[in-house]
Amino acid sequence: MATTNGGAVLIEALRRNGVDTLFDLPGDPMGAVLSAARQAGMQSYSFRHEQAVAMAAQAYGYVSGRIGVGMVASGPAMTNAITGLTTAWANCWPMLLVGGASEAGRRGLGDFQETPQVEAAAPFCKWSVAMDDARRIPWFVSMALRKAHSGRPGPVYLDFPADVINARVEEAEVSWEAAVPAPERLGADPATVARAVQLIAGSERPLLLIGKGAAGSRAETELREFVERMQLPFIPSPMGKGVVPDDHPLCVADARSFALRNADLVVLVGARFNWIFHFGQPPRFAPDVKVVQVEIDPDEIGNSIPATVGLVGDAQTVIAQLVNEAGTAARRRLESPWLQALREEQQRNAEGIAPMVGSEEPLINLYRFFRELDAVAGPDSILVDDGESTMAVSRVMQVMKEPRRRLDAGVSGCMGVAVPYALGAQIAAPGSRVMCINGDYAFGWNGMEVETAVRHGLPILFVVANNGSVRKGAPVFQSAGFTADDAIHYERMMEAFGGHAEFVATLPELRPALERALASGKTSLVNVIIDPSAQRKPQPFSWLDRLGRMRYGAE
Numbered sequence: 001m002a003t004t005n006g007g008a009v010l011i012e013a014l015r016r017n018g019v020d021t022l023f024d025l026p027g028d029p030m031g032a033v034l035s036a037a038r039q040a041g042m043q044s045y046s047f048r049h050e051q052a053v054a055m056a057a058q059a060y061g062y063v064s065g066r067i068g069v070g071m072v073a074s075g076p077a078m079t080n081a082i083t084g085l086t087t088a089w090a091n092c093w094p095m096l097l098v099g100g101a102s103e104a105g106r107r108g109l110g111d112f113q114e115t116p117q118v119e120a121a122a123p124f125c126k127w128s129v130a131m132d133d134a135r136r137i138p139w140f141v142s143m144a145l146r147k148a149h150s151g152r153p154g155p156v157y158l159d160f161p162a163d164v165i166n167a168r169v170e171e172a173e174v175s176w177e178a179a180v181p182a183p184e185r186l187g188a189d190p191a192t193v194a195r196a197v198q199l200i201a202g203s204e205r206p207l208l209l210i211g212k213g214a215a216g217s218r219a220e221t222e223l224r225e226f227v228e229r230m231q232l233p234f235i236p237s238p239m240g241k242g243v244v245p246d247d248h249p250l251c252v253a254d255a256r257s258f259a260l261r262n263a264d265l266v267v268l269v270g271a272r273f274n275w276i277f278h279f280g281q282p283p284r285f286a287p288d289v290k291v292v293q294v295e296i297d298p299d300e301i302g303n304s305i306p307a308t309v310g311l312v313g314d315a316q317t318v319i320a321q322l323v324n325e326a327g328t329a330a331r332r333r334l335e336s337p338w339l340q341a342l343r344e345e346q347q348r349n350a351e352g353i354a355p356m357v358g359s360e361e362p363l364i365n366l367y368r369f370f371r372e373l374d375a376v377a378g379p380d381s382i383l384v385d386d387g388e389s390t391m392a393v394s395r396v397m398q399v400m401k402e403p404r405r406r407l408d409a410g411v412s413g414c415m416g417v418a419v420p421y422a423l424g425a426q427i428a429a430p431g432s433r434v435m436c437i438n439g440d441y442a443f444g445w446n447g448m449e450v451e452t453a454v455r456h457g458l459p460i461l462f463v464v465a466n467n468g469s470v471r472k473g474a475p476v477f478q479s480a481g482f483t484a485d486d487a488i489h490y491e492r493m494m495e496a497f498g499g500h501a502e503f504v505a506t507l508p509e510l511r512p513a514l515e516r517a518l519a520s521g522k523t524s525l526v527n528v529i530i531d532p533s534a535q536r537k538p539q540p541f542s543w544l545d546r547l548g549r550m551r552y553g554a555e
């Protein structure tokens with residue numbers, strides 16, 4: 001009878017579930033796992049920091065719809081990955097993190113890198129558990145994948161003690177499991193669906209909010225039909241952009257504050273009333289706003305503000321139910337006073353930013369910067385954004401026509417996600433153009449991973465929007481008086497690693513530099529000087545209704 005080891009059993013269990021790609025950073029005790037992966041012909045991408053391993057794996061999962069699997073070594077290697085678990089947890093994105101661990105048989109003796117890893121991962125994971133026996137590994141893998149995808153998705157953590165990885169076991173004694181099927185797409189109660197349609201059809205000022213839960217459920221076809229049949233103006237969340245195209249006539253994202261404040265009914269789909277949507281509360285929303293909430297997690301219904309109607313189920317299924325129930329009878333008048341008011345507000349807001357978008361000043365402002373990036377991005381590019389002002393302006397300026405093609409820090413507000421997200425996205429979609437746009441400070445967290453991109457031949461375009469948040473000869477965030485002469489030359493990192501590098505100080509140089517970078521076919525980095533005094537257009541509300549906020553930038 002053939003003998004094998006725990007590491008090989010893990011790889012075989014993953015392979016039987018369709019996993020062919022690993023995100024890893026090698027180290028003890030993962031040797032037997034990674035060599036089994038090589039033998040099985042799995043593609044392994046080795047990163048420079050475990051935070052990036054976990055972040056790349058989750059972005060791969062979101063873009064591809066397949067589980068992203070991260071593999072890290074024990075102790076500090078595993079704890080380095082925890083911030084990546086927190087962003088997957090905040091995003092409700094499925095992923096599996098596998099951590100090597102010290103020997104179970106030496107627990108408490110101070111074994112090499114002995115660390116309470118299961119406990120450390122637990123608050124951010126739907127399941128955090130240590131293997132007890134190499135023969136049961138397929139069962140743990142199977143249960144972990146089910147938990148990652150079922151209900152509200154999220155990360156799971158499996159802890160692999162060294163003695164379980166290296167245990168010799170008979171293949172025939174291993175309890176192999178069938179591949180985990182995709183979770184059932186649950187629908188909502190038909191009576192509740194009927195009530196929801198009545199409520200929407202009877203409202204004067206309805207507004208649909210589309211979150212990345214709808215993107216994750218792949219509800220784009222159903223949502224578009226819903227929007228058009230009910231003539232619902234809609235606003236996407238930052239990562240819900242593109243589920244219904246941003247250039248759809250009913251997209252009112254550029255009248256956001258006005259729409260939220262004046263809606264009498266909000267349909268919330270795969271999104272939460274968290275800080276991104278201002279908790280659904282006044283002053284950002286009307287105090288008596290009615291809510292139709294389409295949500296996979298029953299606990300979330302009525303969170304922050306009461307739901308008038310709660311529809312528990314998978315977004316794709318429930319939206320199809322709403323469309324069917326609505327029939328054609330519910331079609332609203334095409335030009336209501338509400339739509340007209342929204343269009344006027346959109347017009348006012350567009351006029352507000354027009355001078356910045358159209359600026360021909362040599363020193364580039366962020367709005368003009370994104371206009372130039374848009375000009376070189378194809379319609380199906382994947383855009384990944386990071387930074388404070390840089391990310392805020394990207395959300396306004398990027399017009400997404402396809403779902404799951406824009407990633408940013410989202411609910412987690414975690415700077416540094418963009419570089420590893422871009423790697424995960426490019427690995428998930430090898431034929432797509434991936435553009436990764438970073439604030440100069442944000443670039444710092446995972447900037448070293450541009451080396452990973454070069455090493456693996458990933459033709460990502462990295463851009464640094466360099467407004468001197470970090471600058472030579474000054475403490476951080478002292479960008480006042482910043483000029484190109486003070487700039488840190490991030491593009492030289494790319495030179496050092498062998499990719500294509502560009503430095504851009506003025507507007508006329510920007511487009512040709514981006515075009516050269518894209519034409520190079522290599523991993524590239526374009527470091528662009530941005531006017532440090534150019535801010536976002538004045539906002540009616542601060543981004544977070546909280547006292548004592550720290551301010552960054554040119555004050």
Ligand SMILES: Cc1ncc(C[n+]2csc(CCOP(=O)(O)OP(=O)(O)O)c2C)c(N)n1
Pocket residue numbers: 386387388389390391413414415416438439440441442443465467469470552
């Ligand atoms: C992991 C993490 N650490 C710290 C912060 C706090 N923070 C928010 S924005 C920011 C600086 C962003 O600077 P930059 O990327 O240059 O953005 P921009 O100049 O475009 O505003 C920091 C440190 C954070 N959000 N996340």
Ligand SMILES: [Mg+2]
Pocket residue numbers: 387439440441465466467468469470
């Ligand atoms: Mg900056």
